[in-house]
Amino acid sequence: MEKTRGAILLLLLVADFGFGAAQNATTGEAHGFHVGVILDLGSPVGKGARTSVLLAVQDFYAAHQNYSTKLVLHIRDSMGSNVRAASAAIELLKDYKVQAIIGPQKSSEAVFISNLGNVTQVPIVSFTATSPSLTSDSMPYFLRATLNDSAQVKSIASLVQAYGWREVVAVYEDTDYGRDILPYLIYVLQEIDVRVPYRSVIPLAATSETILQELNGLIARQTRVFIVHMSSTMTTLLFMKAKELGMMNKGFVWIITNGVANIIDSLNPSVLQAMNGVLGVRYYVPRSQELDDLSIRWNRMYQQDNPDASPFNKLNIVGLWGYDTTWVLAQAAENVGISSARNKQPWYIKNSTCLESMDISIKGHKLLTSIVQNKFRGLSGDFDLTDGRQLKVSVFQIINVVGRGWREIGFWNVKSGLSRELKQDYFKKTGPASMPDLNPVIWPGESTEKPMGWEIPTDGKKLRVGVYSSENPEFIKTYKDPVTKATTASGLSVDIFEEAVKRLPFPVSYDYIEFDTGDTATSGSYNDFVYQVYLQEYDIAVADTTIRYNRTLYVDFTVPYTESGVGMIVPVKENLNMDMWLFLRPLSTAMWFGSIIFFMYTGFVVWLLEYLKDNEHDPFSLEQLAITIFSIFEEKEELKHFLARIVLRVWRVVLLVLAASYTASFASMLTVQQLSPTVTDVHELQKNGEYVGFHQGSFVEGLLLGIDFDASKIRGYATPDDFYSALSNGSIAALVDEVPYIKLFLAKYNKGYTMVGPIYKSAGFAFALPKNSPLRAELSRAILNITGGETIIQFEKKWIGQNSHENDGTLDGSGAITFESFGGLFLLTGIVTTCSPLVAVLMRRYKKQQENAENKGDGQNESGPGQEKEKMEEQGDQNSNGQGLELMKSQTTLSMNACTHPR
Known part of the structure; x- marks a missing residue:
């Protein structure tokens, strides 16, 4: 095996030497500018990048034939190994005295090689190393002619937020490339309140069995939104296995990062079919005629250089970045020129011999500056490395894999976020479901319905519903079968929970688990019960549990399903009406003053009308006026003006209604039994040193202690019967409890007791779930549907009863007749009274004009x-x-x- 690898290296050296010699032979007077190229030539990306670099050299010098320099490329294969990449870099720097290095391909390889560049002052330009850990601060001679992986995380977060998903799972490979994006991705997701409950790490040497095992673990979880950040090889294997397990069906969401989305056209069609429904974020390259021409020539050269390679590999953005990088480097080489003088400064490393003879480049800094400052419009877009020695974030294209290809659904840019068209400078949502303004998506399983992003696991696992038996069985009571050990529950809280589950848009199976505590009477038992959700003992806690701030620190609650607030149950007392000024109470103060003012105003208008009728005789006396105004049923004094009689009759209607209302209200005050609470303020109880009761296990005890209530004056009781006994025998002056419990008490004991308050705010009863549980929103919607209709009324009648929650006696209140209740009558009499003098004046003036006209006609007759x-x-x-x-x-x-x- 080692012999074979040695033979391959020897062939590469020979090929490289031949390539360099051929270049030197054809350059004429051009001086060779030696540049190293380190790529993984066994990967589709490496093969395509090699073609782009070679084609760029040809095109550049075909367009610049008069240049005095020409790049001499020394291509090395890293074979995907960090050690081989480092060895190739040392060889290029030591033996070939390269002035720059294009590559390496992987981020992990760039770490060591960039350190070599820092020492030798040789620029290292990579268009494939995207790890955010490669920063310009620690690597001044490292240039990234591509995007930092962290540049895309905001576009991914915007996509997640647009579709309303609350949880995602990060699936990444266990390499620098896969790991380094995680902190940036999680940070932007947390900013929009999206959780990452699980991270799926795929080893670099993962087999099919390893991936199947990890995918089975993902199926067992609720989250169905996966963000995949892996190399193309690992991504291909992942989706092929995901399709086998049924994870490419309806309900799943897959989002791939630009590492794979950028080369989506080069993937095998069978892989694309397995990825149907996947969303992707890729760098946007506008189409042009120059790009189409380059693609044709690139495909021809690629097939010639790689006759056995996949025919589906096409020119992509990575190839374009390689093409533009080579142009920039060729232009910088021409700007810097060739220098034979080199400062040979040995770089001594302990126990090292191979690095001692490496030279420091004289023009390395100048070459670096020329590359950075060379900004132009390339085939990949704006090529500008001035911002942190890497390309700037531009526009990302959101794609949807469909069939054997992909379709565009929108764009994302830094200023406007997501939009359907690139021209739009804002992001808007449309439709009843607030869907993003993007093109329709074909989701996995060829579904057009937006996935919820989560679901109950399909492995037969049921929800673990914790139940806590209350001292008030009307709310919840648990039972455990002695044979099967199965737990059942009943009560108002249980009925609401089971009804809410029925109204969920998906089936849910669950088992009740009884909360077992040795001392259910302790004040912290409800806190302990809720804390079991945080400890992942329960998936949801169902009981008469109040939403409290301290509990929301470790769990989430649904919306309340009961009334909120804390009130007091106090005895009522009978009021005896011994007040000497009781006759004034039927009318409010405003009513008394209003009636008097209207009485005086009406009398004045009646007197004025009578005066206008005949002012030569004695005016209408005040005695006559008073008698007339107060006479309701008949006129004691004859009024001469008919308008005065109208005003008086309207006033008599008002006076008649007012007198009847006064009589009825006053009679009620004298005859009806008046009941009032014995106390209306909890601070009054505290001041008088009275004993106060509360519901054991409730937060009310802490509430009373929080207002400096004497602990010795606070007594806890368990059941409504205990409350009633304590109130009846005078052990306590009042019972402080939550409104739902007070309603239950008054349903049983509504004679002699009443509710005061609410005296404090509280959020009511709700169900507890784990933090950021996706089930919370669906359950809350179902509860709102229940509490907003007749269902909750039927449940309350079933468990709390139909008895009145109020005392039989009439509680003391003002009951006074207000001025507003007679507003219509007073408005009527006011209009009539005000308009009458005006009409009278007009009639009087008209009559005088008629008389003057008659007198004038008579004066012309002298007989x-x-x-x-x-x-x-x-x-x-x-x-x-x-x-x-x-x-x-x-x-x-x-x-x-x-x-x-x-x-």
Whole structure:
């Protein structure tokens, strides 16, 4: 075997020597600029990169025939070994005095070789080493003519966020290339609240059995979103085995990074068929005629150099980066030129002999600077190494593997994020499900429905549902069969949980596991129960468990399924109405003042209307006004103006309704039994040194102690019967408990007790799940569906009962008639009262205009009848009986006759 490898190396040296000699023979006056090339020529990427570099040299010097320098390539095969790559680099630097090295192909190989470049000041330019650990700070002579792997993590995170997945599994190979991206990927996922609960590490020497074993472990987990970051060889094997296990069916999500997505066109069609439905992130290269022409020539050269290679290998972005890198290096070589002077400064290393004769390049720094500063538009896009000696992040293309090829579903760039079209400068979501604005995706299993990203394991494993028997069996009570040892449960909490599971969009099987504790009366028992979820003893905890801040530190809760808050159960007392000012209570203060103001306003308007009717006589007296205003059913004083009578009648309607309401309210206050709570403030109990009860095992004890309640004044009770006994015999003045328990108590003992509060806030009862459990969102939606309909009412009637939760007596309250309740009537009388004087003034003015018009017509007539008429009017005014009127009529008749028949 060693002889064979030695023969291969000898053949490579001979071939390399022949290639260099051929180049020197054809360059004429051009001076050779020696450059080393280290690639894994047994891999599809290495083969394609070699073709790109050779083709770039041909094209460059065909376009620049007058250049005085020409690259002389010394190609070495690393065979995928770090040791062979390092050995090849030492050989190139020592024996061939190379001025630069293109490569190596792998990130792990670049670590040692870049150190050699730092010492010899020879630039190392790699267009395939993408590990983020290769930084320009520690490797000043290392140039990355490609993207850092960390540049793509934000695009992957945006894709995960766009589809609403909450958990992903990272699948990567156990190499520097696979491991180094993990910190960056996990960081950006944590920023959008996405968990990585498991990392699947595939050994570099993994066999088919190893991969099958790891994939079986992934199937047993809930998460169904996998981000794959491996080499093309490992990725091919992974997806072939995943298809065998049924992991390329509906419900699974696979996302490949740009390491494989960039060379997706070079994969075997059978591999692409196994990858159907996979999403990928790849570097975007715009199409052009120059690129199409290069692809044709590249394919021809590749087939000539590799006649036994796969015919499916095509020019990809890696080949384009190699092509542009060679152009940049050739241009830099021309700028720097050839120098025969070399400073030979031995690099001494202890116990080392092969490295002592390596020289330091005189123009290495100048060559490095020329490469970095040479910015141009290459076939791969903008070639610019000024930012950290590596290519800048540009645009990523989101692809979907379909059939034997792929289709574009969108783009991602730094400024605008995800978008369907490259021209869009923003990311928007459309549709009822807030789907991302991307082209439709064909998911694994040829499904067009977006996967949830998780599901209950299909290996027959059931959910472990922990249940905790409460002292209030109406909420939850557990039973264990003595023969089968199977646990069953019943109660309001159990009914809601089982109904929520039925409404999930997928089937779920589960087993109840009873929480076993030696002392269920301890205050921390509920905390211990919830903590079992954190310890992964349960997949979900079902009980009358309250959402508390300290519990949310290690578990998540669904939305509450009960009312929230903490209140008090207190006895009620009867109020005797002995107040001498009780007659004022039927009307509120605003009602009293409003009624008085409207009374005065109405009286003033009535007086004004009567005054306007006839202001030459005695005005309407205040005594008459008061009698008229307060007379509801009849008028004690006759009103002359008809508008005044209208105003008064409207006011009487208001007064009648107000008097009837007052009478009813006052009668109720005198006859109905009034009940009020004995205490309304927990601080009053604390001040008076009263004893207070609470529900054992509840957080209420800590709540009372938190407000400096005397611990000796706090007493714990287990059941509603214990509560009732303690309240009845006066052991405690009040019971502080959560609202659901108070409702249960009042359903049984609703006579003589009532609820005060809520006096404190609380979130209510809910189910506990592990942190970031994908089941939480689905269960919460199902619970909201239950609590928002008739189902929760039926459950509460079943377990809590249909009895009234209120006391039979009427609790004391103000009950006063407010001004707002009579607003309509007061508005009506106000409008009528305000408009009446205005109408009266207009009518009076109109009447005066009519009288003036009549007087003017009479003044134009100078005959006697006019004087006689005035005399008759004066006589009529002096005559106070009916005879005066008769005399006036007769005189008028005589005067008219005299005018008609003059003597």
